[in-house]
Every structure is written in structure tokens, then in C-alpha cells.
Amino acid sequence: MSTKNSATTSSRERLRDKLVDTYSCLRLADRSVILVDLPNHLNIGDSLIALGQFKLLKKYSPNYKYIGAVPPDKVLRLIDKERGVVLIHGGGNFGTIWPTHQRLRERIAKNCPNSTIYQLPQSVNFDSSITMAKSMEILAQHGDFHLMVRDIQSQQILVDSGVASIELVPDSAFALTPKVSSASQCDILLLSRQDSESQYGGLFQQLEKHISNWKVLKGDWADVKDLPISLTPLEHLASIVPPPIIWRTNTQKVQYMAWSMLLWSRYSIGVRLLSTARVIVTDRLHVHILCVLLGKPHVFFDNSYQKITNFADTWQTKGPEAIGARDLKSVLEVVDRLLHS
Numbered sequence: 001m002s003t004k005n006s007a008t009t010s011s012r013e014r015l016r017d018k019l020v021d022t023y024s025c026l027r028l029a030d031r032s033v034i035l036v037d038l039p040n041h042l043n044i045g046d047s048l049i050a051l052g053q054f055k056l057l058k059k060y061s062p063n064y065k066y067i068g069a070v071p072p073d074k075v076l077r078l079i080d081k082e083r084g085v086v087l088i089h090g091g092g093n094f095g096t097i098w099p100t101h102q103r104l105r106e107r108i109a110k111n112c113p114n115s116t117i118y119q120l121p122q123s124v125n126f127d128s129s130i131t132m133a134k135s136m137e138i139l140a141q142h143g144d145f146h147l148m149v150r151d152i153q154s155q156q157i158l159v160d161s162g163v164a165s166i167e168l169v170p171d172s173a174f175a176l177t178p179k180v181s182s183a184s185q186c187d188i189l190l191l192s193r194q195d196s197e198s199q200y201g202g203l204f205q206q207l208e209k210h211i212s213n214w215k216v217l218k219g220d221w222a223d224v225k226d227l228p229i230s231l232t233p234l235e236h237l238a239s240i241v242p243p244p245i246i247w248r249t250n251t252q253k254v255q256y257m258a259w260s261m262l263l264w265s266r267y268s269i270g271v272r273l274l275s276t277a278r279v280i281v282t283d284r285l286h287v288h289i290l291c292v293l294l295g296k297p298h299v300f301f302d303n304s305y306q307k308i309t310n311f312a313d314t315w316q317t318k319g320p321e322a323i324g325a326r327d328l329k330s331v332l333e334v335v336d337r338l339l340h341s
Contacts, residue, residue, distance in 0.1 A: 015174040019175050020175075023057065023060050028057070031083075031116075032082040032084030034064060034066040034079050036108070037088050038067065042239060042266070044221040045222075045284060045286030045289075047266035048286050048289070049172050051176060051263040053089065053175075054259070055175045064255075076112055077111070079112060085115065085117075088104075088108065088117065089120060090172050091122060096127045096128060097196060109141070117145045123305075123310065124153075125305045147165060148169040151311045151315075154310070168314070171286075174293070178267070178271045179271075181272050181275045182275045186278070188279050188280075189274070189281070190208070191218070191219060191284055193283050196304070198303070199302060207281065221269075235265045237265070270286075275296075278339060280297070280298040282300050283302065283308070288312065289311075300312075300324055301325060
């Protein structure tokens with residue numbers, strides 16, 4: 001094994017071991033557990049997180065009372081009556097950019113005073129100190145609310161705000177062990193955000209003009225229906241099934257099976273998509289993470305609050321084939337080097 005591949009493997013194993021240690025210490029086996037805030041949208045990145053959570057929790061908490069996106073009040077009342085555990089899906093929505101998810105955390109903290117609440121690994125970003133103070137006060141009043149963050153900067157934000165129980169934990173997607181599914185079919189794959197976190201949309205457009213001599217595919221995996229690959233029948237179903245249908249299923253077993261099908265299908269799409277290219281250019285954290293897991297050469301730009309750089313610096317996921325860039329010149333130089341290496 002080459003030194004480069006050995007270092008990459010070591011990094012993946014180190015982060016996976018940290019996740020296993022963290023989840024094993026939650027002591028969930030003898031308690032009622034619900035997992036909430038699962039992705040009710042088509043973003044593959046959140047599906048990778050959720051699937052990693054499923055894999056870890058299957059070992060440490062095989063029986064759920066409820067799995068879903070937005071839990072009904074009766075579910076929260078039941079788990080609190082049993083003094084159970086509420087696990088909240090990890091990701092990058094802790095703060096004000098995606099306020100619906102923050103309101104859900106606050107609602108759970110208010111409605112489940114007798115439960116233990118774990119916020120699984122998140123990135124933190126607030127655009128208002130007043131809003132942050134109000135939200136942190138609600139969570140602090142609970143008394144048994146435990147926060148996991150996936151980068152040092154998020155940890156420091158919470159420390160500065162007076163939060164007591166914070167643990168630094170890798171993104172749950174590192175529990176997965178994907179393998180490249182096919183030979184490369186194009187030279188460069190561009191996967192760029194089209195939402196409020198985008199910071200380099202114009203740069204991606206400029207980049208396209210300078211790499212036209214290469215075979216290029218592009219898209220944004222937040223919408224799997226708009227990706228430059230064909231979908232299998234099951235993947236197509238997973239791209240159109242409205243999550244509300246899953247919410248209304250009647251049993252834990254059916255909920256688990258339905259969510260598993262949905263998440264595994266989106267995971268499959270992500271792996272096949274990245275496998276198509278020799279080099280990937282992105283501003284999405286989970287494209288970076290899945291490239292690291294697959295060992296795919298890639299260049300990343302940051303989102304609006306440096307989420308990728310913060311994560312990569314915290315867990316040392318940068319390397320000779322995982323490189324951050326800030327301008328057109330640097331990304332062109334890196335892409336050219338990676339294509340010719």
C-alpha cells in the first residue's frame with residue numbers, strides 16, 4: 001500500500017473509531033429511544049449522515065420507539081413519560097441558516113423535560129447573538145441536553161455562549177465504508193450548491209469556461225432528479241417518495257425499513273455519481289467526506305461560513321488529493337495536477 005493510501009485509510013479508521021466510542025458511551029440499549037429530524041428532502045449529504053447514524057445505532061440501540069423527521073406531540077409525550085432518549089439528527093443546521101430545525105430542537109427541549117437529549121454531530125452558525133442567546137437559554141434550561149459538534153470552531157462558539165455539555169465528534173457519515181462502484185466516465189465532476197450557503201457560484205461558472213477541453217459533468221446532489229447519471233428503478237423511487245408517506249407508517253419496523261430503503265438508495269446514487277469522475281470539484285461538505293471515504297481526488301471551495309475548512313482542519317481530512325481552494329487560478333492548477341498525476 002502506498003504511503004498516501006495508507007495515510008488516508010488511517011484517517012478514515014481514526015474517525016470511525018471515534019464515532020464508535022462516542023455512540024457506545026450513550027448507553028441506549030436498556031432505554032426507550034427515538035431518532036428525529038431525519039432528512040425530509042433529497043439532499044444526499046444528509047442521507048449519508050442518517051445512514052451512518054442507522055449503522056451505529058443498530059448496534060447500540062436496536063429497538064426504536066420512533067424514527068422520523070418531525071415527531072408528533074404524542075411521540076414526544078410518550079418518550080418523556082418513559083424518561084427515554086431523544087436523538088436529534090446531525091448535520092449543518094444548528095443555528096439560523098435553517099431555522100425550522102432549530103425550532104424543532106427548542107420544541108423538543110421544552111416538551112421532553114424528563115428525557116435525555118443528544119444532539120448528534122452538528123456544525124454551528126448563528127447570524128445573530130441575540131437569537132443565539134435565546135436559543136441556548138432554552139436548551140440550557142432542559143438540564144439533560146447534550147451537544148455534539150463536528151468542528152473546533154463550532155465547539156468554541158458554544159463554549160463562548162456558556163454551553164456546558166459539548167463533545168467534539170466526527171460527522172456520522174464516517175461510519176460508512178463505501179467502495180468505488182465503476183470506472184471513471186468523465187474527467188471532471190462539478191457539484192455546486194444552489195442554496196443560501198453557496199459562496200462561489202460565480203466561480204463555478206468561470207471554471208466551466210476554462211475546462212471545456214476536458215469531459216465535464218455537473219449538477220447539485222441536493223436534487224437527485226437533476227444529476228448527470230441515470231437512476232435504477234429503486235433509486236428513482238427513492239427520489240420521488242414523499243417522506244410524509246413514511247411519517248404516517250404505523251409500526252417501528254415499517255418505519256425503519258422505509259427509511260433504510262430511502263437512505264441506502266440515495267447513498268448508492270452518491271457513490272455511483274462520484275465514481276464517474278477522475279476529479280471532483282465541490283463546495284459541499286459531504287461530497288468532500290464521501291470523496292475521502294472513497295479515496296477520490298477532489299478540490300473543494302468553502303460554503304458561506306467555512307463549514308468544510310473547519311471540518312477538514314479539525315479532523316485532518318485534507319491531503320495530496322483532498323485540497324481546498326479559494327480562487328480560479330488555484331483550482332485550475334490543482335485540477336490540472338490531479339488529472340495528470
